[in-house]
Amino acid sequence: MDPLWVRANMGRPRGPRRLMAQSTGATFGRQEAGQGWPGGEYVCWPTRASDAPTLLYLHGGGFIACSPETHRSLVGSLVRRTKGQAWVPTYRLAPEHPFPAALDDVKAAYRHLLDVQGIDPTRLVLAGDSAGGGLALALALAIRDEGWPPPAALVTFCPWTDMTGTGASLEENSARCSMFTGDTIRRAAKLYVGTADPSLPYVSPVYGDFRGLPPLLVHASTDEVLRDDGVRVAQRAAAAGVPVSLRMWARVPHVWQFFAAVLPEARESLTLAVDFMRQHTRASR
Template identity: 40%
Template sequence: MPYLPRPLVAANLGAFYRLALHSTMPAPVARRLLDAGSVLQTLPSGTVVRPTTLAGRRVERVTVGATERPTAVLYLHGGGYTLGSLATHRSLAAHVAGASEAAVYVLDYRLAPENPYPAALDDAIDAYLELLVEHGYRADQVAIAGDSAGGGLSLAAARALIDRHGVRAAALGLIAPWVDPGARDAPFDRDLVVNTAWSFAAARAYLGDGDPADPGYAPLLGDMSGLPPTIVHVGTTEVLYPQVVTLVEKLRAAGVPVDYTEYPTLWHVAHLQASIVREADTAVRELGGFLGRALTGVRA
């Protein structure tokens, strides 16, 4: 599929997300809408998708080109911890796989409100550990990446793996990560994709009976020291922009190597549209390239 004009895609996405991410929309209905919309996001040539499981959860192992890869990325999808699926993120995972030359494992972690915190975090930790124990990878051969809520979950999982298991992932790839769901200091009520009425409701659903200051829920409030090299992308017009800026400042203050890019013309997780928007494809190539370089030394 040829690239489409960015303004045209943005206009149509804005209308779609106003419907799908309406605060009164029941989660099961919103999930079906997002899955239906994902058919426009195509796969690169040479993509192979293999269904499997990790820690009892459904997973898709996505590769582009060679199917046997010595390195891997555990990918955690976005959707406010209440939405998102293997279908919504299959195309993005494939573009990351192509750019990183790694096998990308997209995890179907448990969603709220049916399964509040810490279900998603437990699933992410257990999936990463199973890649090491059952699939023969070393920790320096497996990065973690995710977008929005999945970006926050990636950061929380990386921290928990260090603190609970003494395991440090090879790298982190964070696309507009939602790192403090309990915060109520958004700079405005909505951007092209996210509106605060929906996101605040999703945050409450994910928290359940938990503590909003728990760094597993809000990793921005946790310790950044010792985390692996990290790449962070965010659009400057996003609701989450201030959170992400604070995260990058905290990572750098803790001595974590950070590659940080701001996008003034891209919307929240525009990377999902890498198959149809040139600028989004470029962003995914940058992120995947970073992850691939972090894994390069362990390919042999």
């Protein structure tokens, strides 16, 4: 588990990734750090729809790798479907910056969108994949606990939500997950957790109290080791009275939504996610 190796290789192959991002038709622009914004990218549709939702999108990468640039094809595919805009912060990575650095950065990004950009929270959706999906859930818990204006909805793709590594799918799917084994997940978790308690809800949202959170969408694969991270979050949220949309796909890889250009299952997931966003941003107006 070498974070430098992972960072060097998670964004490859770069050429096809650039082509997939370009094919979305979205516009990508670097946004430098300032006024609480930790740095990152602004992604928009060239002719934005006036009623389109705004995304605060948190990229995955195991908390140790990836960036807004590695996730351009996925975020661009969402923006293409919403005809709206997305803000993708560059949060600090472990192990150099363990918990709570990433959470602090995305909390600052959320406040920046409200206080500086003037984004209406009833038009704002928190979204993320893998580690970013878990981070979006932790951010939603922090927003509620701080008493800040809540977003309209939460969208998570294959979220990583349990740093204690207790999900049964970590063993059950280790032989068929295309990206990880249960042991990989547990070793990566230690890099992010550092000296914190891994069962804290801000670290492992699966152990959180979901009462009062916005509507939640969870899409995951039946064959990935993180299957139960998503399923258990959806179950706990539903038990707390949160409107939940849980959908599982068989025989697709972790965060298959990257491959909308070639996978019909990716296009289906993204279309359903955008429908969910529109439903709840309309309902909150």
